[in-house]
Amino acid sequence: DTAVSQTPKYLVTQMGNDKSIKCEQNLGHDTMYWYKQDSKKFLKIMFSYNNKELIINETVPNRFSPKSPDKAHLNLHINSLELGDSAVYFCASSHSPTDTGELFFGEGSRLTVL
Amino acid sequence: AQSVTQLGSHVSVSEGALVLLRCNYSSSVPPYLFWYVQYPNQGLQLLLKYTSAATLVKGINGFEAEFKKSETSFHLTKPSAHMSDAAEYFCAVSYTGTASKLTFGTGTRLQVTL
Numbered sequence: 257d258t259a260v261s262q263t264p265k266y267l268v269t270q271m272g273n274d275k276s277i278k279c280e281q282n283l284g285h286d287t288m289y290w291y292k293q294d295s296k297k298f299l300k301i302m303f304s305y306n307n308k309e310l311i312i313n314e315t316v317p318n319r320f321s322p323k324s325p326d327k328a329h330l331n332l333h334i335n336s337l338e339l340g341d342s343a344v345y346f347c348a349s350s351h352s353p354t355d356t357g358e359l360f361f362g363e364g365s366r367l368t369v370l
Numbered sequence: 371a372q373s374v375t376q377l378g379s380h381v382s383v384s385e386g387a388l389v390l391l392r393c394n395y396s397s398s399v400p401p402y403l404f405w406y407v408q409y410p411n412q413g414l415q416l417l418l419k420y421t422s423a424a425t426l427v428k429g430i431n432g433f434e435a436e437f438k439k440s441e442t443s444f445h446l447t448k449p450s451a452h453m454s455d456a457a458e459y460f461c462a463v464s465y466t467g468t469a470s471k472l473t474f475g476t477g478t479r480l481q482v483t484l
Contacts, residue, residue, distance in 0.1 A: 260413070297458060299414075299474040346413055358404075359472065361413030 259283050260362040262347050268368045269337060276333045277365045279347030285360070287311075287353045288330035290322060291346040293364070299346070305330055306353050334367075342369045372397065374461045376475035384483055389433075389448040391478045393461030396442065401463045403444040404472070405435055408458040417459075420444060431455070456482045 260281045269275055281288060289312075290302040304312035305324040319335045334341060347362040377392040395401055402421050406414040418429025425437040435446045446459060461475040 297477040297479075299460065299477075301472070348413070358416050358419065359406075359414070361415065363411065363413045 258362075260347055260349055260360050262345075262362040262365050264365060265363065266366050266368075268370065270370055271337055271339060273337050274333065274335045275337060275367070276331055277345055277347075277367075279330045279332075279362060281328055281347075281349040281360070283349055283360060285349040285351050286327055287350045287355070288324065288327070289348040289350075289359065290330065290332050291348060291361075293344040293346060295343070303330075303332075304353065311353055337367075337369045339369050342367055372401065372463050372465045372471075372473050374403075374463045374473065374475040376459075376461050376478050378478055379476065380479045380481065382481040382483060383451045385453055386450050389446070389451045389455065389480065391446040391459050391461075391480065393435075393444045393446065393475060394442050395444065395461075395463050397463070397465065399465055400439075401465050403435075403437060404462040404464075405429065405433070405444075405446050406460045406462060406474075408460065408477075410457070414460060417446070451480075451482045453482050453484075456480055 262279045287306045289304045293299045302316050303322040307327050308324045321333045324330045344364040344366045346364045348359040373396045375394045404419045405417040407417050408414045418427045420427050420437045428434045433448045458477045460477045462472045464471045
């Protein structure tokens with residue numbers, strides 16, 4: 257039973273399109289995250305939700321809109337996709353935002369914008 | 371701002387040889403330090419973490435890391451590399467000890483050869 261699952265794993269789309277990535281965790285954690293990993297493997301936090309409330313919103317274009325319908329789900333919607341959005345997007349969760357640093361990651365969603 | 375520097379984006383060792391992956395942090399306060407591993411096409415998983423208890427931390431799969439305040443380092447070692455250790459390794463730091471404030475290094479790819 258996968259702890260943090262993301263769909264889809266692969267996404268290939270044209271510039272200007274809108275796409276969504278879904279994430280679900282069955283660990284009972286309160287906090288979920290979206291990270292972006294670029295082509296150089298640099299990993300940067302984008303958003304974090306705690307119990308459905310946004311607690312971290314890094315400098316991310318407002319074309320990116322996260323949504324958390326409940327604490328087990330965190331989705332990411334991206335409007336007007338650009339070439340620079342191509343990356344691997346990782347969902348992660350932790351017990352709480354004050355947990356001592358262990359994040360549980362999904363397998364990633366590789367987005368390619370053509 | 372908190373940061374970690376991983377020296378060497380790519381390290382190659384022979385099977386059975388010592389693995390040494392380097393990580394230095396910048397800090398004026400005691401940090402919490404972590405090593406995560408990313409196997410191909412998978413999400414990151416925690417190898418070990420330092421949270422100001424013992425300076426030598428043992429993790430999974432035979433890895434360990436030593437916190438050296440005088441050198442601001444947290445290098446990852448394993449006495450004998452195995453082919454299955456081939457992966458990307460990320461050092462991460464948090465000065466609040468909280469999952470929501472992790473900053474990752476740029477990663478080191480470990481290659482293990484016969």
